Amino acid sequence: MELTAVRLLPVTLQLKRPFRSAHETVQTRGITLVQVVDEMGHQGLGELESFDTPYYVAETQATSRAILTQTLIPALKGQSFTTPQAVQSFWTAVTGFQMAQAALETAIWDLWAQRQGQSLAACLAVELNCQPQAQISVGISLGASGTPQATVAQVTTAVQQGYRRIKLKVTQSADLARVQAVRQAFPKLQLLVDANSAFTTADLPFLQQLDQLDLALIEEPLPATDLVGKQWLQQRLHTPICLDESVATLADLETANALGAGQVLNLKLARVGGLGPALAMIRWAKQHHWPLWCGGMLEGGIGRATALALASLPVFQLPSDLAASAHYYQRDLLTTDFQLIGGRLTVPTGVGLGVHLTPRLQQRLTQQPNILV
Template sequence: MRICRVDYYQVKLPFKKAVQTSYGKLTAKYADILVLVNEDGQIGIGELTALPHPDYVEEYLLGERQILQHYLLPWLLAKEWVTLDAFCLEMTKIRGHLMAKAAIEMALFDLAAKLAEKSVAAYLPNAQPSLAVGISLGIEPDLAKLMDQVDQAIAQGYQRIKLKIKPGYDYQALAQIRQAYPEVCLMADANSAYQSQAASLKALDELSLAMIEQPLAVDDFVAHAKLQAQLKTPICLDENVRSLADLQTIVALGSAQVINLKLPRVGGLLAAKKMLNFCQQHDLKVWMGGMYETGVGRAFHLHFAAQTCFDFPTDLASFDHYFVEDIVTKPMQLHAGKISVPTGLGIGVVLDKQKVNKYCYAKQSFKSKK
């Protein structure tokens, strides 16, 4: 596999409504789109989906962009690579920066599958043609407006509701949703907003939540283990989960009963497959989250999330929950509570050149010297 050129687009997709979490407000999705071109003109598409600031995890868009442009892309363009796995092994020379690695791995998988005349689904066992999805709702102080959003989501067929919470915004909002919808799969996502407020979190036990996601500090496995011992509600870890070693720590300490698996955060599909196998072997429930991806990253995630081993509906909502327009020709939409996995070769999407140009604010091309 020889890559001769990489076209690199920096895009900004405005959100229809600002996303409010415990660590800040997002008004647009910034993403970098990688288009790898081989010597025969065939392309592979990937997405760097890191967030703009290092407040979710320490990796953020500008930093991961530098790793890609100064290290990973020059390595990729320097020579012919026998296999995708060979280049992925080369990337291990860089410590961390899993989101940059995941972006380039995505594009390589797309290209490799196209060259083999396969879908990415061919690399994954027990993949379904469509999958149930849930929706993530941000912090909305006006509970009447929140319930309007919940009502709309339920009417559209979403099969799980996730609500962002923080100290002072938790029990009342969740209780109102639970009262209106006693049977819905309901969970809370704290994004590490709590310190040691075990009492306020324990009050959530009576709401029959599917899980409380990442209540305490990132990397604090011990505190989460102590909290889980006090709660009936399962704790789900998100930001804490970067590697197989993290899963081993979670199991050893009892830090959580569920994990949220995100391909960018763990370094891509190959790492995620190993982690998913570990979860199955150790009775650790797992579901798949998202990072407000464009249609490129969303397609790759849908292929992975379509495996039958996941325990809860994925967090990959219809594109029009977040955006007015997407940058692929056939944006993924909700139908009867499910989203279809893109068909066709590779990840199954085609860039809409007009939309890419509309939302692109910077473009570069990197070429092989040979």
Template structure:
């Protein structure tokens, strides 16, 4: 059964965060993600989410760059061209280099349509074995230690199985000690988001004796050799996130011994297909993986959960309940954590839950509709 797209609509949707979130590079109080609505010739609709950062700090992409690449390149390449499987759709846009976050939003919509055409959820299509996955939370850098402990207290009380602390030079040893002193039984890991240089290794040597689950992405994404040297010197596992952009990069990292653990993000890898490949490679290599997040709205969060149900995901994910971030999400039913577990959506074919179109439109600030027209495409972009 083939699918041919007749129209792709992009909507820039803004949701305020329940609590502001700071990493080693910036602080944010709201998020804007691009929602992709792909309509097939038979009238069926597939939903995707481009959960790119607003600014090019985490990676080279931003909301603005993804908007442009989706509207001017990826969407026109796919419209009016039949495909049978999402991997076939991905090959139709293969001549666009990189732009993984932009690509992931469209890829997700294709997987949603593919699941609907087969009457299966994403979880079933990918081979997810779990019906629910353990969830942790990622906590940003707070103004004070007391403010951080208040956040930890709230999430431990909610039953989350693991706490991840964002760190940067000057905010590392003290917050770790404070959280471990206050909550000695909590599973704890840290995430540097590339904020350190190899000559600052002494910080990680001090953290090494603290019993952390892992130290995530201490150095620059391209510096696999320094990560390999650090991994060889520490007992604490070194996890790679920003570094793992393709399955080929993963193969290099594994060969060098640079990754004891891998954080798999659908957005960073450009879609569900390459994410599943990375999972399979790690499973074969005996390297544990977990599912990271980009503060996705419900569409992207549902795709993450479908992936996190695969057998190699043995560590708690960052795919916590959406109510941790947003007062009202754009999907129905809302994604919730119960006793630290989040259900894998399977209530309908495709992404496994329904999109609240009214909530999407209410929070949309900009739209762009792209349609095929003969051998060309027409587009209409406007502010909401």
């Protein structure tokens, strides 16, 4: 397989409501579509998931596009490869920029699956010698805003819609009242919180109060790089600490495990560099008995389809963080939406990603300059 064209198209999506985390409040979501074309004319699609700001990770949409156009894409010019995993060998000199790598690598996976005449989910399942699930259980992430009563109302709506797991963003100790109100209203609900590194070890009393609420996990309570702090904290909590921003590479996960700095991994393929690195982490997690769940990045339709293919693998212990298309955006990228039915999303079965851009976006993407020439 050899690429003959790579094109990028920045797109802005409008959220239905602001989404607040410890990092920032997002009202619009910038993503970049990536198109790769091979010598046979097949087209693969990927999605760049960096945010516009460097608060979640250091990468931004601007810096990711720069590394794509200046380094990652030129490295593939004239190169032939037989599997998607092989492209990583052309980027070994690149430090970081996992999201940029993931955007291009996942587009190549889509292309490769089309060449095999299979769905992306089926191709990933072959790598792990398993069968993909036709439908996956999903949960939902709710932003850190509103009164306890308003949060309970949001959760009530989500539960009625069929979501099987609820994640609440927390940014300050005052959010304890919101979490307590939800737990009181829903004593059996699979509930977890995500702090996005908002706290320090000095906030132990608050974190111990959360620990009493029978949560499935507490995600990233301390700064991402503070693995020693997470080790100290995990020894003082019964609730498992879940890692997200702390893990960009398999080496990060191995270090966290050696330290005892957590017990669960939120696996986001964009954060770790793509599907190949994600598969490597899945293999490691199985060997070392680390529970996994598939996280979301406020993706557009292409990113959501890719994440659904990964989430279809029967290796995740919690419902995935991939809500229905209609939950976040006024208008998505695709001709069809992902709809929630009985708390589940259906995994596309068509070749490759199994989804299609709207004709307008497809035309705009095709009109972009070929960076590979």
